[in-house]
Amino acid sequence: MVDYVISKYNYWIYIVLMMIGFYGMMGKRNLMKKLIGMNIFQTAIILFFISIGVKKGGTLPVFMEGATRAADYVNPLPHVLMLTAIVVLVSTTGVALAVLLMIYRRYKTLEENEILRSIR
Numbered sequence: 001m002v003d004y005v006i007s008k009y010n011y012w013i014y015i016v017l018m019m020i021g022f023y024g025m026m027g028k029r030n031l032m033k034k035l036i037g038m039n040i041f042q043t044a045i046i047l048f049f050i051s052i053g054v055k056k057g058g059t060l061p062v063f064m065e066g067a068t069r070a071a072d073y074v075n076p077l078p079h080v081l082m083l084t085a086i087v088v089l090v091s092t093t094g095v096a097l098a099v100l101l102m103i104y105r106r107y108k109t110l111e112e113n114e115i116l117r118s119i120r
Contacts, residue, residue: 010047010051011048011051014045014047014051017041017043018041018044018045020037020040021037021039021040021041021042021043021044024036024037024038024040024041025037025038025041029111029112029113030110030111030112031100031103031110031112031115032100032110035093035096035097035100038092038096039089039093042085042092045085046082046085046086046089049078049081049082050078050082052078053074053075053077054074055074055075057072058072058073058074059072059074060073061073061074061076103115
């Protein structure tokens with residue numbers, strides 16, 4: 001049992017990264033720190049999906065002599081979907097940075113408490 005848990009160390013790393021990102025989003029009051037937490041969380045999810053798409057002994061998903069069964073090929077779908085997720089991650093970050101810049105110009109701070117106090 002211990003050997004099985006140790007052999008899946010990459011999944012434990014992803015869980016730790018997800019929890020760090022979740023803490024950054026929920027536990028911090030600075031909006032930039034929340035954005036960094038969101039990026040860490042999204043990156044952990046992308047790494048998780050890429051790692052579940054790996055198959056030991058699998059070949060490229062291109063027809064090759066000697067590998068005629070579908071089980072011999074690596075499924076390219078998780079990798080392709082994660083390319084799309086990376087594009088979403090970058091665009092979300094860009095829009096969020098633009099919004100943070102506008103918030104900072106208006107309120108002169110990125111602290112959530114101070115922004116809410118000045119709105120009231």
